[in-house]
Amino acid sequence: MAIVLDMPVGYTSMYAKRLNEMSLLKVVEASEGEVLEPGVVFIAPAGRHLTFVRHSDGTVRTHLDARPFDTLHRPSVDVMFQSAAEVFGDRILGVVMTGMGSDGTQGSAWIKSRGGSIFTEDSESCIVYGMPRSVVEAGLSDRSVTLDCMAQAILDRL
Incomplete structure (x- = not known):
């Protein structure tokens, strides 16, 4: 599960921590290269797009990037x-x-x-x-x- 919110830089980390305290699911602010797995919710960090990459071993991992630059929101x-x-x-x-x-x-x-x-x-x-x-x-x-x-x-x- 992955979430994009329109929040200022610094707030998505605090928001993820608060949701993690309230949820039965594990909620984290996404970081580069994390493996997607059941029961984990990834929140895109403010200022960076959250995308996914399938690796040769079959895992899907998070990727964070400022590109593309032509979007109104980041993350989008x-x-x-x-x-x-x-x-x-x-x-x-x-x-x-x-x-x-x-x-x-x-x-x-x-x-x-x-x-x-x-x-x-x-x-x-x-x-x-x-x-x-x-x-x-x-x-x-x-x-x-x-x-x-x-x-x-x-x-x-x-």
Whole structure:
């Protein structure tokens, strides 16, 4: 599981630590070259894109980079979703939740083109419906779910 948030540098580490204290899952701020494994949630560090690389031994590892430079946000949901789609194909479930703008829409198209699925947060529970709305309006959302039902919807999909 991997998460991209729009937060200032320094805050994603504290946020990951706090979530780790509250969660049954292990939550960490992603660092270079970590192996993806079940039960671990990686939060992209502010200022760097989180992508994935499949190695010859079959493991998938995290990769952090400032590139591409032409994105409005760093980290970008689009960059992470595209990488995930390329590495995992139809096994991906992307979730786009509250936020301004359209980050996540192009990445959702990548996921859908590889046979994956996209869930969006429903407008009634969003603080800002920009990002999910962009995905819905592009016809890429497989299911809109309120925040209080999102965890169960994800588990049902798995």
